[in-house]
Amino acid sequence: MARIAVIDIGTNSTRLLVAEVSEAGGIIPLHSFLRTTRLGEGIEGGVLLGGPVARTVEALLEMKAEARARSSSAIVAVATSAVRDADNRDWFLEEAFRKTGIKVRVLAGTEEAFYSYLGVAGEFGEDLKSTVIVDIGGGSTEFTWKIDGGVMCRSVNAGAVRMTEGGHGDPMIKKIMREALDEVSRGNPGKLTGVGGTVTTLAAMDMGLTQYDRSLVHGYTLTGIRVGKLLEKLVRAGPEGKKSIPGLQPARADIIEAGVRILLIIMRFLEIDTITVSEADLMYGLAIEAAKAVERKSVNANQK
Secondary structure (H helix, E strand, C coil), X not given: CEEEEEEEECCCCEEEEEEEECCCCCEEEEEEEEECCCCCCCHHHCCCCHHHHHHHHHHHHXXXXXXXXXXXXXXXEEECHHHHCCCCHHHHHHHHHHHHCXXXXXXXXXXXXXXXXXXXXXXXXXXXXXXXXXXXXXXXEEEEEEECCEEEEEEECCCHHHHHHCCCCHHHHHHHHHHHHHHHHCCCCCEEEEECHHHHHHHHHHHCCCCCCHHHHCCCEXXXXXXXXXXXXXXXXXXXXXXXXXXXXXXXXXXHHHHHXXXXXXXXXXXCCEEEECCCCHHHHHHHHHHHHHHHHHHHHHHC
């Protein structure tokens, strides 16, 4: 077993996962937590702002300490939509390394999609034929599905933070996603599996969880009807009312509506009326890859 720490620097939040990974790729999560750093604040402007960068670097320092305290053999840190699209991303990467010693890898959208697939496949089994994996993030949404001989990965700049800050309603969201959705639909998908904060939050809201419980959220099934009703509830609640809805973290209240609209558009376009929620996501995929690298180093060291 390799003990791996993965840090995911997203548009809305920065997350840590410390997990044991077996040689077969099985994952036992040991510790996880999240900080809402909102690195993508002002994402429409195309640059990372000083305040969000400072919050994110502070979270990285905290997570590095947590990973070391739990004897992680490797720390893997990646950044997604907000960083890859920023004109000043090199400044952020240099700042993060200078203050934390952590070298952050920026994932392309297709890489982000693939690692989500790898994480879901490791948890649910690799037979994901006719299943589309959807990752609704803060800055982008990723789609992954199997084809003969490989895996298709697509990323589109429609995320909960980006759509909120842009003031985009359903018509614009659908327009932005249309090309990717057309491509996904040509694969004749029959099932949806969702990862990311939007779908896990919706599951928690649907169950009315006052305290988040991974074991209840993982594998939960949401129907299109329930997602629609939850959207209606969010609209009725208004900005302040959302903050008191069970299952919805107050820090996510301002962007959740856009995330739900993205999900509903996907489900209706693909004519799939249920989605399975997965806690296993790109962080699991990254942990699997990192564990293999640790194993190779160990083998090489023992052969010397």
